[in-house]
Amino acid sequence: MPNKIGVVGDKESVLAFKMLGFSVSFASEAKEARLIIDSMADKDYGVIYLTEQLAEMVPETIKRYDAKLKPAIILIPNHTGSRGIGKKRIQDNVEKAVGQNIL
Amino acid sequence: MSKGTIVSVSGPLVTASGMESANIQDICRVGRLGLIGEIIEMRDDIASIQVYEETSMVGPGETVETTGEALSVELAPGMISQMFDGIQRPLDEFMKKTQSNYLERGMTIAPLNRDKKWEFVPAVEVGTNLAEGDVVGTVQETKVIEHRIMIPFGVKGKVKSIETGAFTVTDNIYVLETDTGDKEFTMMQKWPVRQGRPIAKKLNPVEPLITGQRVIDTLFPVAKGGAAAVPGPFGAGKTVVQHQIAKWADVDLVVYVGCGERGNEMTDVINEFPELIDPNTGESIMERTVLIANTSNMPVAAREASIYTGITIAEYFRDMGYSVAIMADSTSRWAEALREMSGRLEEMPGDEGYPAYLGSRIAEFYERAGKVIALGSKGREGSITAIGAVSPPGGDTSEPVTQNTLRVAKVFWGLDSSLAQRRHFPSINWLKSYSLYSNDMNAFVGKKLDVDWSAMVTHTKSLLQDESELQEIVRLVGVESLSEKDRLKLVTARMLREDYLQQNAFDDVDTYTSRNKQYEMLNTILLYQGEAEKAMDLGAYYDEIIEGTENAREKIARMKFVPEEELTRIKEINVQIEKEVKVVLEKGGVESDA
Numbered sequence: 001m002p003n004k005i006g007v008v009g010d011k012e013s014v015l016a017f018k019m020l021g022f023s024v025s026f027a028s029e030a031k032e033a034r035l036i037i038d039s040m041a042d043k044d045y046g047v048i049y050l051t052e053q054l055a056e057m058v059p060e061t062i063k064r065y066d067a068k069l070k071p072a073i074i075l076i077p078n079h080t081g082s083r084g085i086g087k088k089r090i091q092d093n094v095e096k097a098v099g100q101n102i103l
Numbered sequence: 104m105s106k107g108t109i110v111s112v113s114g115p116l117v118t119a120s121g122m123e124s125a126n127i128q129d130i131c132r133v134g135r136l137g138l139i140g141e142i143i144e145m146r147d148d149i150a151s152i153q154v155y156e157e158t159s160m161v162g163p164g165e166t167v168e169t170t171g172e173a174l175s176v177e178l179a180p181g182m183i184s185q186m187f188d189g190i191q192r193p194l195d196e197f198m199k200k201t202q203s204n205y206l207e208r209g210m211t212i213a214p215l216n217r218d219k220k221w222e223f224v225p226a227v228e229v230g231t232n233l234a235e236g237d238v239v240g241t242v243q244e245t246k247v248i249e250h251r252i253m254i255p256f257g258v259k260g261k262v263k264s265i266e267t268g269a270f271t272v273t274d275n276i277y278v279l280e281t282d283t284g285d286k287e288f289t290m291m292q293k294w295p296v297r298q299g300r301p302i303a304k305k306l307n308p309v310e311p312l313i314t315g316q317r318v319i320d321t322l323f324p325v326a327k328g329g330a331a332a333v334p335g336p337f338g339a340g341k342t343v344v345q346h347q348i349a350k351w352a353d354v355d356l357v358v359y360v361g362c363g364e365r366g367n368e369m370t371d372v373i374n375e376f377p378e379l380i381d382p383n384t385g386e387s388i389m390e391r392t393v394l395i396a397n398t399s400n401m402p403v404a405a406r407e408a409s410i411y412t413g414i415t416i417a418e419y420f421r422d423m424g425y426s427v428a429i430m431a432d433s434t435s436r437w438a439e440a441l442r443e444m445s446g447r448l449e450e451m452p453g454d455e456g457y458p459a460y461l462g463s464r465i466a467e468f469y470e471r472a473g474k475v476i477a478l479g480s481k482g483r484e485g486s487i488t489a490i491g492a493v494s495p496p497g498g499d500t501s502e503p504v505t506q507n508t509l510r511v512a513k514v515f516w517g518l519d520s521s522l523a524q525r526r527h528f529p530s531i532n533w534l535k536s537y538s539l540y541s542n543d544m545n546a547f548v549g550k551k552l553d554v555d556w557s558a559m560v561t562h563t564k565s566l567l568q569d570e571s572e573l574q575e576i577v578r579l580v581g582v583e584s585l586s587e588k589d590r591l592k593l594v595t596a597r598m599l600r601e602d603y604l605q606q607n608a609f610d611d612v613d614t615y616t617s618r619n620k621q622y623e624m625l626n627t628i629l630l631y632q633g634e635a636e637k638a639m640d641l642g643a644y645y646d647e648i649i650e651g652t653e654n655a656r657e658k659i660a661r662m663k664f665v666p667e668e669e670l671t672r673i674k675e676i677n678v679q680i681e682k683e684v685k686v687v688l689e690k691g692g693v694e695s696d697a
Binding site for chain 1 (some may be wrong): 646
């Protein structure tokens with residue numbers, strides 16, 4: 001089943017994803033990010049890339065989709081550099097899945 | 104009066120020969136002790152007699168004397184607040200006379216006090232033409248019940264004279280000029296218990312019986328004039344349900360038949376009822392209660408009669424134009440009494456050893472319930488609501504007594520032992536129970552309250568139904584797999600179960616909930632769901648709503664303890680819910696539409 005991929009973040013960081021054909025939405029504050037993510041989830045997006053900077057503002061929203069199959073929210077660094085939480089999240093998920101940190 | 108000789112004795116069944124002039128259903132005095140018995144079978148000159156008293160030390164050769172009368176009850180002032188046994192012998196008089204805590208045998212005691220004088224007030228003047236069922240006068244029997252003295256059935260004529268003042272039940276109080284000459288009448292009537300009292304017209308029951316029990320009034324209402332069955336395993340709370348209805352139902356009179364159950368339960372009634380105040384009249388509940396007791400250690404045959412005695416008394420008060428409720432606890436014991444007699448008569452047994460006529464006997468009892476226009480030129484309207492407990496062995500409702508009861512009773516309150524174990528009382532299972540009066544009753548209540556009560560009840564039922572389906576999913580794959588709306592449904596259904604359906608019979612406030620309070624409570628819970636759903640549509644998360652409305656939910660849980668006089672406190676909860684949901688929306692950064 002094909003799923004759409006969405007990208008949410010500040011304009012500078014995520015604009016380039018448009019070239020790949022992802023649907024890109026811009027957000028700079030929590031309220032906007034939350035509404036965009038919720039509406040994307042409603043529209044059956046499979047993967048949502050979210051900048052780490054925004055992710056820090058909307059932890060409840062991310063937590064809400066943790067237990068769900070779709071959408072998978074993947075954190076990406078933005079143009080100001082990585083904050084490490086994206087990688088941490090992946091490590092946590094791997095640990096949850098296999099019971100050990102293998103990365 | 105003919106005399107026969109006992110041929111054999113088998114428990115409560117005595118057979119006697121030489122009874123050719125006796126008829127079936129005649130009352131006999133059996134043996135030297137003069138035990139009371141009733142003929143239930145005749146073959147040639149051999150009569151089978153069920154004896155309403157213990158038959159030990161009675162043997163063949165002793166005499167049996169028939170009275171030529173059917174088993175009857177005396178109907179006159181003096182019945183209310185009394186406790187009778189299955190054949191209408193007053194138990195307190197009995198104890199005084201025999202100085203024993205147990206039933207001594209062969210005692211003859213007048214059912215009603217012969218010495219007590221009642222203040223009779225005539226309602227008609229000399230010269231009036233009266234027909235059967237017409238009221239000739241009244242006696243204020245207790246503070247709440249005005250006993251209407253009616254012309255006995257089959258009598259009509261012109262009043263020749265009528266007295267005023269204090270009389271006993273056997274004093275002549277009026278004279279009628281009938282076609283066959285002048286006749287004197289007392290306040291008392293006698294009526295054979297196995298015959299229903301005639302009526303002018305049977306009506307369709309339209310008005311619900313308010314019991315003050317939320318699960319009953321809201322989900323499974325019974326009509327005034329309807330019949331309900333309460334089957335349940337041991338310890339599920341049948342007796343408490345019956346007691347609660349006897350205490351709080353908005354009827355004029357309650358006849359409580361304790362039939363084959365523990366003596367302590369009748370003691371409870373005697374201890375508790377006098378102290379309770381009827382919310383409808385402000386007087387003690389005992390002022391409107393007639394008790395009939397045939398506890399488990401009392402003779403089995405009289406158990407069979409106790410149900411009929413009870414309903415005949417109920418019918419008599421119905422004829423006066425009162426609404427009466429009769430509780431029978433439990434009809435299973437009564438059916439077992441039938442089975443015992445049938446077995447001794449060597450009849451061919453039916454299902455589970457019950458006699459083949461079990462179904463028709465049960466129907467006979469429940470069919471005497473109903474809303475009617477009584478005989479008499481005034482057209483008084485009265486009703487009998489029959490509520491029978493059934494104790495199916497092992498809680499298995501597929502047994503014959505329950506099944507035969509359900510065939511005639513339109514309301515089924517199925518008690519559930521698993522609910523009772525979880526301390527959910529009254530343990531009426533909302534998925535299993537039903538009421539065929541629901542539509543009419545809900546429409547009636549809706550009109551009274553001027554709200555769409557039917558829709559609220561339907562919504563409540565579907566929520567509870569959905570919950571049980573969702574619970575199955577949760578058991579399989581966990582609560583996370585549910586959508587947020589479904590999780591909200593679970594929360595609401597839990598509120599309905601714990602804060603609405605559960606009701607503590609032993610709490611002073613919670614024991615009775617008026618119709619208005621029921622509406623307010625249900626409305627608040629449904630409003631909570633509505634508001635939360637609206638917030639979800641606007642983007643609020645389940646977790647946020649649950650966290651943000653914690654206080655409101657706690658208030659909802661305490662709603663049932665809000666006294667009837669302070670119903671505005673429940674309305675305040677509605678405001679609080681709206682406020683808290685709004686705060687959640689603002690915090691989540693979502694615009695609310697308000």
